Amino acid sequence: MDLPDSMWAARYPTSGPDAGVIRVERVPRPDPGPGEVLVAVAVSGVNPTDWKARSNRTGTGSSWVTPNQDGAGRIVAVGRGVPAQRVGERVWVWQAAWNRAGGTAAEYVAVPADQAVALPSSASYDLGAGLGIPAMTAYHCLFHPGPLLPGDRVLVHGGAGAVGHAAIELARHRGAEVAATVSNAYKAKLAAAAGADLVIDYRTEDVAAAVRRWAPAGVARIVEVDLARNLTTDSAVVAPGGAIAVYARTEQPVLPPWDLMVANARVDFVLVYTIDEDAERAAVEGVTTAVRDGALTPLPGARFSLAEAAAAHDAVQAGHTGKVLIDVGTA
Structure with missing residues (x-):
């Protein structure tokens, strides 16, 4: 050529x-x-x-x-x-x-x-x-802590962003149910189109109350874009043994250790650029499989x-x- x-x-x-x-x-x-x-x-x-x-x-x-x-x-x-x-x-x-x-x-x-x-x-x-950075980040946030099973419930903050959009679709591809937070009506449409079962406008609704009604036993995963803003909510809705995966840096959060200890919850900080080769390989394979299955848009x-x-x-x-x-x- x-x-x-x-x-x-x-x-x-x-x-x-x-x-x-x-x-x-x-x-x-x-x-x-x-x-x-x-x-x-x-x-x-x-x-x-x-x-x-x-x-x-x-x-x-x-x-x-x-x-x-x-x-x-x-x-x-x-x-x-x-x-x-x-x-x-x-x-x-x-x-x-x-x-x-x-x-x-x-x-x-x-x-x-x-x-x-x-x-x-x-x-x-x-x-x-x-795909790339957003989809691989979303995959790692969802699946690196362990298996995500059909019927598990997931909370995705920032459901209209690139990572949030991918997280909704990847979680749905595995049979999980997804709640997503957004900040306006247009973003709500994007999150719903991606497959979110519940869309919450955090500017006008009580997110913790809405999630607790939807998932009384708590959510297995939280994909987190703003830990400082959402930590109180996350601590209130994470399921026992659940995980909060933080992929963006905002203000310095103050962790409530007792609430997270009671839930035996994990807080994982994710920078996709520095995950190990096995995790990279898993993310690439998982994202490509989802694309092949028509799950990502x-x-x-x-x-x-x-x-x-x-x-x-x-x-x-x-x-x-x-x-x-x-x-x-x-x-």
């Missing part, structure tokens, strides 16, 4: 809270190294950690960084040690820019072969680009062109509801 020597890529030379540091330029196309594949990117997904990494850039060994961890596209070349049969494979990409200078906001990205995962033919590139949101990469980062930083995607190429 003849490939161009250069490509369009969004990149930045220095950190900064202003997305204006991002430039879209013509740059040399990367080659896949040993154990790597080269992916022609169709769609790049933007997550909160992408703009946070730009704002608080740490060393990557390169003077320029191309952002965005997640994406979807097609493998167009492979490095030494990777089966040639993978060329042409549709894939979803995760953690492309973790400790690396090349993310998915580019026409081509070289990543380790296991970070380009076969995308079932029934799945769109939009869905694939929205794209979260509606906003789209931008590659030339608008800075605006896409601004949208996520401003708290845009739904998934933000960047159209990169045709793959």
